[in-house]
Amino acid sequence: MTAEIRTSDGELLSVKLKKVERRRRTTAFLLAAPLLFFIVFAYVIPIFQMLGRSIDNAEMNSFLTETHEVMQTWDGSEMPGEDVTSTFYYELKTAVENKYHGKIATRLNYEKGGFTSLIKKTSRKLKNFDENANFLDQFIDVHKKWGDIEYWLALKRGTDAYHFRKYLTTFDYEQKFDGSIERIPEKLRINVTLWLRTIFVAVGVTFCCFILAYPISHLLSVLPTRYSNLLMICVLLPFWTSLLVRTSSWMVLLQKQGVLNDTLVSLGFVADESRLELMYNMTGTFIAMTQILLPFMVLPLYSVMKTISPSLMRAATSMGATPFHAFRKIYFPLTYAGISAGSILVFVLAIGYYITPALVGGAKGILISNRIAYHMQQSLDWSLATAMATVLLIAVLVVYWLYNKIVGIDNMRLG
Amino acid sequence: MALPKYTEMRYRVWHYSYLVICTAVFVFLIAPLFVIIPLSFNAEQYIHFSDGMLALQPEAFSLRWYEDMIYGTKNPWGIAARNSVYYAFFSTIGATVLGTVAALGLSSRYMPYKQLIMSVLISPMIIPLIISGSAIFFSLAKLGLAATFPGIVIAHIILGTPFVVITVTATLSGFDDSITRAASSLGSTPTNTFFKITLPLITPGIISGALFAFVTSFDEIVVILFVAGGDRNLTTIPLQMWTGLREQLSPTIMAVATCLIVLSTLILIVTELLRRRSERIRGISAQ
Structure with a gap:
């Protein structure tokens, strides 16, 4: 039987150890x-609350609660009965009195175009209604659109407490009033194009960054420190320089009357009347983003390459491998960690890019972030904006999770 | 990088083309910045190299756009610069204190749920700014802090902390625990050990994290577009540049950009000095 080891104050050592460890855990956590x-209260929770807006329609539901309830018994195959129309009349009257009918009009307009003017006109005429006569006829008298059953169906759907229709819009689909899901007319489709373009640009920029960063990271890692420190300035100076400065320098370079075109014309490569269209299209977005994100690829690659001993390559060649074979079999596999770290970083940054595409890309070069900003700030369709944001966020989180699996958050290094 | 004499011709060709490619990439990285500088001294108001500039005639150059930047009434660059510095200063302090303290906890071996907590703390750096911007705006608006000075500082603290956490945990990962143990065995209290031993050793990491936080706030454009809400008194340099660039590319913007390039050069020098210092402290020889 082993003797119980006790500390000087007579406590069991194992108990004491557990206590100390618990205290250290608490200290670390505190x-x-x-x-x-x-971060949780000022950032994470607000993000979830905002994303909730993509399905949340509670405000609208609260404006027209009773109408919504009465409508549940209406099957939508023929015009609604007096129970629906009268309830709607009284609730719209309250809305006009409390001045929130404008909001109702805007929200219903997302369900079906033409609702803004319809609600506004109806609201103005509400005081002329005879509360003892047939309400549906009076609604139709005010505006003939009330005779169209689709507006009543839109009203039913538009007062649901929550809905997932904005996610269909995100991918250019829509739900018809009979419940079927169809693609929207071809000339209105824009979101799928933008998603594909965003993925194309993010993948393409990542690939270009990789191709450009690999040789220079290698050169930086094999040069003597004196020279590599000097060359490192070329990577770090852009890295520390304001994004807007770098974007504006690309605008100066790529414009039709810009420096690049001027140089090409004066050298005689391009005729003055056929200057290259380098800006306000995908080319501009692509070139500028590659240069701006390149340091994020070079830095992780460089730090991995720095640890690879040159004797490995020498050993391979001395045993008869050609330099290319040695590179392919020995050097390249050793840089996988740097490649994945850099690629994921560049990809995640590129997929959410906003400023550069907005300034350099023009209408043909904008990405999904620009569309989200448009719906947030201009069209004010926040449900759609947040639905798109949710999809983008999920995409980024998947990549972030992969990064964590492959590289590990702890190994993230900067500068 | 000289090649041995016995190198075959094809490898020689390959080697020199590799050097040419590298040079081209370095030019691609750095040249765009240097195009801006001479253009800011342009005497004309068009953004291109005039014949006079190419011939290096002194009258083709002028400081008029710098004068316009400082004294021009149309562009509130003065307010913008002051605001940018204020926001960056206060958010750097907030982010550095919060981030450093958190990093001390995260580097402890005893930290529970380390991976999960780290992922949450880093998330503002990973999540697209457009999402962060709108989420922060909605929550600040609810508290009545949208388009206010404290609101913008809070937003910038959120964006700055991940950088502080990353740099300080990186510094602490190379930290030798036996030094603090030696201090305590010699009778130092934990507080004394922290201020006398740990803090001086991790200072380069903290400063470099603070620099990241400073630059993040100073450069920040997407979140402030939402949070500042178009209030001219809250404007910053990036916001002014964004507005200017959307209207017209003016030489005054080139002058501002040149000033920002000078600023980033200074930051680069500071970080380089810090890196050398931290390598020296840890006994890694710096050349």
């Missing part, structure tokens, strides 16, 4: 706690 709570 140190991280302020930032954790700050």
Whole structure:
């Protein structure tokens, strides 16, 4: 039987150890706690709340609660009965009195175009209604659109407490009033194009960054420190320079009357009347984003390449491998960690890019972020904007999760 | 990088083309920045190299766009610069304190749920800015802090902390625990050990994290587009540039850009000095 080991104050050592470890765990957690709570309450929860807006229609539902309830018994195959129309009349009257009918008009307009003017006109005429006569006839008298059953169906659908239709819009589909799901007319399709373009640009920019970063990272890692420190400035100076400065320098270079075109014309490569269209299209977005994101590929690649011993390649060649074979079999596989770290970083940054495409890309070079901003700030269709944001966020989180699996968050290095 | 004499011709060709490719990539990286600088001294108001500039005639150059930047009434660059510095200063302090303290906890061996907590803390850096911007805007608006000075500082603290956490945990990962143990065995209290031993050793990491936070705030454009809400008194340099670039590419913007390039050069020098210092402290020889 082993003797129980006790500490000087007579406590069991194992118990004491557990206590100390618990105290250290608590201390560590308490140190991280302020930032954790700050980020969770000021950032993570607001993100979820915002994403909730993509399915949330509670406000609209609260405006027209009774209409919505009465409509549940209406099957939508023929015009609604007096129970529906009268309830709607009284609730719209309350809305006009409390001045929120404008909001109702805007929200219903997302369901079916023409609702804004319809609600506004009806609201103005509500005071002329005879509350003892047939309401449907009076609605139709105010505006003939009330005779179209689709407007009543839109009203039914538009007052649901929540819905998932904005996710269909995100991919250019729509739900018809009979419940079937169809693609929207071809000339209105824009979102799928933007998603594909965003993925294409993100993948393409990542690939270009990889192709351009690989040789220079290698050169930086094999040069003597004196020279590589000097050349590193070429990578770090753009890295530390404002994004807007770099974007504006690309605007100066790529414009039709810009420096690049001027040079090409004066050298005689391009005729003055056929200057290249380098800006306000995909080419501009692509070139500018590649240059702006290149340092994010070079830095992880360089830090991995720096650790690869040159004797490995020498050993391979001394045993008869050609330099290309040695590179393919020995050097390249050793840089996988750097490639994946850099690629994922560049991809994640590229997929959410907003400023550069907006300035350099023009209408033909914008990406999904620009569309989200448009719906947030101009069309004010926040449900659609947040539905698109949710899809984008899921895409980014999947890549982030992969990054964590492959590289590990702890190994993230900067500068 | 000289090749041995016995190198075959095809490898010689390959080697020199490799050097040419590398040079081209370095030019691609750095040249766009240097195009801006001479254009900011342009005497004309068009953004291109005039014949006079190419011939290096002194009258083709002028400082008029710098004068316009400082004294021009049309562009509130003065307010913008002041605001940018204020936001960056306060958010750097907030982000550095919160981030450093959190990093100390995260580097402990005893930290529970380390991976999960780290992922949450880093998320503002990974999630697209357009999503962060709108989410922060909605939550600040609910608290009545949208388009206010504290609101913008809070937004910038959120964006700056991941950089501080990453740089400080990186510094702490190379930290030798036996030094602090030696201090405590010699009778130092934990607080004393922290301020006398740990803090001086991780200072380069903290400063470099603070620099990241500073630059993040100073450069930030997407979130502030949402949060500032078009209030001219809250404008910053990036916001002014964004507005200017959307209207017209003016030489005044080139002058501002040149000033920002000078600023980033200074930051680069500071980070380089810090890196050398931290390598020296840790006994890695710096050349």
